[in-house]
Amino acid sequence: xxxxxxxxxxFAGVTVRTLHHYDRTGxxxxxxxxxxxxxxxxxxxxxxxxxxxxxxxLGFALDEIAEILRDPQAEALDQLRARRRALREQIGKLExxxxxxxxxxxxxxxxxxxxxxxxxxxxxxITFDLSYATEAELKWEGSAGHKEAMARAAAHSKEDWxxxxxxxAAWRDRxxxxxxxxxxxxxxxxxxxxxxxxxxIGHWFTDCPPDMHLRIADDFVADARAFAxxxxxxxxxxxxxxxxxxxxxxxxxxxxxRGDIQGHMGHEGHQDHQGRHEGKAEPEVDSGGGGDGPxxxxxxxxxx
Numbered sequence: 001x002x003x004x005x006x007x008x009x010x011f012a013g014v015t016v017r018t019l020h021h022y023d024r025t026g027x028x029x030x031x032x033x034x035x036x037x038x039x040x041x042x043x044x045x046x047x048x049x050x051x052x053x054x055x056x057x058l059g060f061a062l063d064e065i066a067e068i069l070r071d072p073q074a075e076a077l078d079q080l081r082a083r084r085r086a087l088r089e090q091i092g093k094l095e096x097x098x099x100x101x102x103x104x105x106x107x108x109x110x111x112x113x114x115x116x117x118x119x120x121x122x123x124x125x126i127t128f129d130l131s132y133a134t135e136a137e138l139k140w141e142g143s144a145g146h147k148e149a150m151a152r153a154a155a156h157s158k159e160d161w162x163x164x165x166x167x168x169a170a171w172r173d174r175x176x177x178x179x180x181x182x183x184x185x186x187x188x189x190x191x192x193x194x195x196x197x198x199x200x201i202g203h204w205f206t207d208c209p210p211d212m213h214l215r216i217a218d219d220f221v222a223d224a225r226a227f228a229x230x231x232x233x234x235x236x237x238x239x240x241x242x243x244x245x246x247x248x249x250x251x252x253x254x255x256x257x258r259g260d261i262q263g264h265m266g267h268e269g270h271q272d273h274q275g276r277h278e279g280k281a282e283p284e285v286d287s288g289g290g291g292d293g294p295x296x297x298x299x300x301x302x303x304x
Contacts, residue, residue, distance in 0.1 A: 002032055002040040012049055027066050028052060058083050145212065149205040156204075164204050171196055172231060175244065179237060185246035194244070194251035197230075210252035217248035 009016045022028035023039065028049055032040035041049075048069065055065045060083065068076050156164070175193050183189045194213075201208040201216075208216070219226035220241045227241045252258065 002042055003046070004034075005030075005039045005041070008041050008046065008049070012046075012053065014053070022049075022052070025062065025066075027062060027069075059086070145206040145208075148207075152205055160204075167200060171200065172235060175231070175240075176235060176237075179240055179243055185243050186250035190243070190247035191251040191254060194247040197248070198251070210255045210257040213248055214252050214257065217245040221245050 005016050005019050008014075009019055019028070019039070023030065028045065030039040030041045031045055032042060034040055051069060052065055055068065056062075058080075060068070060079070064079065068079055171193065174196075178189050178193060194217075198208050198210070198213045201213075216226075220230060221227070227236070227244075230244070231240060249258075
């Protein structure tokens with residue numbers, strides 16, 4: 001018995017467009033055509049479609065399914081074992097996300113135990129990006145430093161947070177002044193500012209050795225939300241995230257710790273800085289993305 005494309009779409013739970021796509025790619029070509037040229041599917045075609053939908057449900061890409069169906073005996077078992085491993089990893093990640101979501105509902109993942117009014121009074125334009133906090137929690141959930149930072153943040157009073165924010169704001173002003181004055185990223189002034197940031201983290205949140213500081217600075221460039229925890233979007237400049245990262249790298253190098261600098265630490269920072277004054281775009285700075293965290297430049301958002 002033969003079935004039209006509309007009939008197959010109906011009882012298989014797929015769209016006609018999907019079946020047409022499978023035909024064009026050779027994944028499922030109907031074995032018959034009507035006198036008028038319409039697609040007609042036989043029982044072997046339906047059996048193949050069932051296999052395709054089974055593998056799609058497991059998350060296989062269409063090209064992977066085509067490879068399996070070319071030689072089911074050789075390919076299917078290995079592919080299914082690999083998919084099982086991937087699914088178990090995904091299940092584990094989802095379970096951790098559930099735990100994080102439960103904790104986020106308790107303290108909004110910030111560790112800041114202030115009323116909404118107190119938050120506004122202390123932080124002003126500084127807001128917290130919960131998605132970034134959730135990712136940080138997953139990334140650093142086993143870190144003693146992260147646990148310490150969250151515990152110390154939760155213990156800070158309104159007056160403590162006011163001091164944290166005041167120090168962070170004064171530091172930002174000094175950073176922007178150095179950047180605007182074309183101070184080199186590996187120069188003494190920029191290195192001193194990087195060291196002040198590192199000491200600030202250690203004083204208010206958790207011990208921050210140079211290697212940890214390097215990882216925090218890498219996030220400034222990799223994630224606009226992390227950079228917004230240090231410099232609010234309203235104060236950001238193109239090239240500033242790279243400039244700060246290079247200053248941190250230079251400061252760490254002076255302590256004998258080197259990041260992935262690739263032999264051009266100071267020069268790269270200087271080039272980024274020059275690019276800012278030449279109007280070159282810096283992709284890592286997204287003034288519309290993320291939000292400033294309550295630490296406001298204190299701990300890069302995750303405390304490590």
